[in-house]
Amino acid sequence: MASATTTEKPGEPPLREVGLCVRGLTKNFGGVYAVRGVNLECEVGQIVGLIGPNGAGKSTLMNIISGTMAPSAGTVYLDGKALMPSSAVECAESGIARTFQNIRLFKRLSVRENIKVAAITRARVSKTVVDEAGIDELIHFMGLDAMADTAAGTLSYGHQRRVEIARALALKPRILLLDEPAAGMNEQETLTLIGSIRTIRDSYGCGVVVIDHDLHFIMELSQRLYVMHLGQLLVEGEPHSVRHDPRVIEIYLGKKQQ
Known part of the structure; x- marks a missing residue:
């Protein structure tokens, strides 16, 4: 994979020198945007959750980060260097590994x-x-x-x-992407998985980005959460604040918090 040190763009958050930085990622299919202008970070040693309703753009974002899909715009950085993969294999060789929603x-x-x-x-x-x-x-x-x-x-x-x-x-890997790792697991298996992912972070010294629809699982596991809706980043923050954000409650429950 080719890589190059890249300077920060005006209006974007500063780049971290260690870990994953996603800046302005966009993917459109004609006039339809699956992902639009998304910024996301995951430090090495951190567990980050990515949630959102079906069709929010989570898997598309994961595909771009892992090199299985090319972005229409934006850049993925690892340890401060821009990654320009021509294949998922090259992306994995550079330090970003993943699992898939469909095994x-x-x-x-x-x-x-x-x-x-x-x-x-x-x-x-x-x-x-x-x-x-x-x-x-x-x-x-x-x-x-x-x-x-x-x-x-x-x-x-x-x-x-x-x-x-x-x-x-x-x-x-420096960054491990897990797409729906708790899918198909019972409650006990899910609890065990939480412990395993934390041990992975601690023992293997990598950052972990997790997509999952099990809100209890993702809230319990993550140190920071990103919420996507209709291809865009809606909310980011610590799990407790995200859980009570009225915008998140509205997209999951279909009604505004009174």
Whole structure:
């Protein structure tokens, strides 16, 4: 991926030297804007939540940040440098890894082999050998020891989600993007996932951006929240203030707070 140090643009917040900065991201399809002028930040060591109703533009924004979709305007910065990916692979090689709303594992490969695919990519970028011990650590960390040699496509939905997270972590990202990680999980699995994501932040030293529709999950997990609506950023702030913001209540409940 090409990258270049870029100066701040007038009227935009100052760029952070460490972590993810999104500035003025826009994606339009003809006259329809899926994302329009969005600014977002995630420091390394921080968990940021991104919420909004269906069609708000969350997944489109995630696709742009991860390099799977080109923006119409705006820039993604990592550690103060503008990223200009030509592919999602190049984006991952530069330090931004992700999971998907619709799980995209190699279903016929084992859990270990799925994770090793990412570890090979990381080794190629860093010009080192594949970290076999690191693969074993990820398998254990995500509670996948008993199924390490099982075909990923035969696992439960929740376990497939864990494999996908482990595979993303094998890239040793600076920023980890999680798209609907709690989807299909029961209450106990969701609570366990909250602890796992916090441990990921602390143990792997990355920033985490999470999209999810489970408001209790995202409010409990996040240190900062961004709310999108109709392609634009509506509100940002600490979870407590966002929870009680009348604009957020209106788009979720369909009525204005009295």
